[in-house]
Amino acid sequence: MRFLLVPVALILVFGFWSCEEAEDELSNFELIQPVLEVSTSAGLGKPISAQTLFDNINDGNDANDYFILSVRNAETYALGHIPGAVNVYWRDAAQAANIALLPTDQPILVYCYTGHTGQAVTTSLVNLGYEASNLKYGFMSWSRDETARVQNPFIDDVDGHDYSVETTANTSGSYDLPNPQWLDSEDPEEIIAAAADYILTNEGPVTSAQTLFENLNDGDTSNDPQVLSVRSAETYAIGHIPGAFNVYWKDVAIVENLKKLDPSKQIVVYCYTGHTGQLATTVLNMLGYDAVNLKHGMMSWTRDAAVRVQSCFDEDVDGHDFAITTGTNP
Numbered sequence: 001m002r003f004l005l006v007p008v009a010l011i012l013v014f015g016f017w018s019c020e021e022a023e024d025e026l027s028n029f030e031l032i033q034p035v036l037e038v039s040t041s042a043g044l045g046k047p048i049s050a051q052t053l054f055d056n057i058n059d060g061n062d063a064n065d066y067f068i069l070s071v072r073n074a075e076t077y078a079l080g081h082i083p084g085a086v087n088v089y090w091r092d093a094a095q096a097a098n099i100a101l102l103p104t105d106q107p108i109l110v111y112c113y114t115g116h117t118g119q120a121v122t123t124s125l126v127n128l129g130y131e132a133s134n135l136k137y138g139f140m141s142w143s144r145d146e147t148a149r150v151q152n153p154f155i156d157d158v159d160g161h162d163y164s165v166e167t168t169a170n171t172s173g174s175y176d177l178p179n180p181q182w183l184d185s186e187d188p189e190e191i192i193a194a195a196a197d198y199i200l201t202n203e204g205p206v207t208s209a210q211t212l213f214e215n216l217n218d219g220d221t222s223n224d225p226q227v228l229s230v231r232s233a234e235t236y237a238i239g240h241i242p243g244a245f246n247v248y249w250k251d252v253a254i255v256e257n258l259k260k261l262d263p264s265k266q267i268v269v270y271c272y273t274g275h276t277g278q279l280a281t282t283v284l285n286m287l288g289y290d291a292v293n294l295k296h297g298m299m300s301w302t303r304d305a306a307v308r309v310q311s312c313f314d315e316d317v318d319g320h321d322f323a324i325t326t327g328t329n330p
Helices: 005-016 019-023 028-041 050-057 074-079 116-124 188-202 211-218 232-239 274-285
Strands: 068-069 106-110 131-136 224-230 266-270 289-292
Touching: 005 224, 028 188, 028 274, 106 116, 116 131, 116 188, 131 274, 188 274, 274 289
Parallel strands: 068 106, 106 131, 224 266, 266 289
Antiparallel strands: none
């Protein structure tokens, strides 16, 4: 059911911010930060596997079925999509007319190409009160049909690198919180909707390991981003991108952690495979930070299996040959 998060969050708003501040008009940041903290700390919007979705569709119980939302473009949707999926391009997914198409009494399963833009849409929907999940690895995990896939899955020889890592823990300074001006409103839902629409329409959600490496090694420290690992503290200690500091993804929207982020710099966020990194990136963008996700996460930075911790996309394990259909939007 929709809008369960907002009442809880409003209680937190007036419990967290001082009484003196509550007497004044609250800023966009003050109104939406508690909403985003609640959803993120609860782990809402995490990916589910293609096998889980397949089992759900074929369990003989229509009552628990997902509303399936393809956020690939119309051309790739027509080439092949999960049976029953409705198509809304991810750039347009937070527009009011498209939000109105979504059910309020049914879980939503979002999928894209490799899992990144699907996660950005999923995170937006979760913070608007929808029960939404992202398909891990996107359409790559559902079908091996190369024509329907359009894009390639993660390929270690192409997308993996052997860039250096370090084990020394890094700390960050203390910064003022951002002050985004998404909408002249005191309604957190309206502000989040405006933020999500702007971010999905205008922002590039990912950057590559090659781009980050070249930036960090161009001899000009003035253009270096902050690098934020949102992996667990234990995996951060095993190895991380040089200079990166660590905030676990579920804790990224907590105010004391947000103060570690510099609103004047770009923030490159990374996780394991790119999914929770995209979740954290979307939350930070809504809060007014200039954040971008490292595509494929730590998998793209190093081939060291001990540092990766998790396995990268494996066609034999993560790819399937589940049924697809072709044609235009139903």
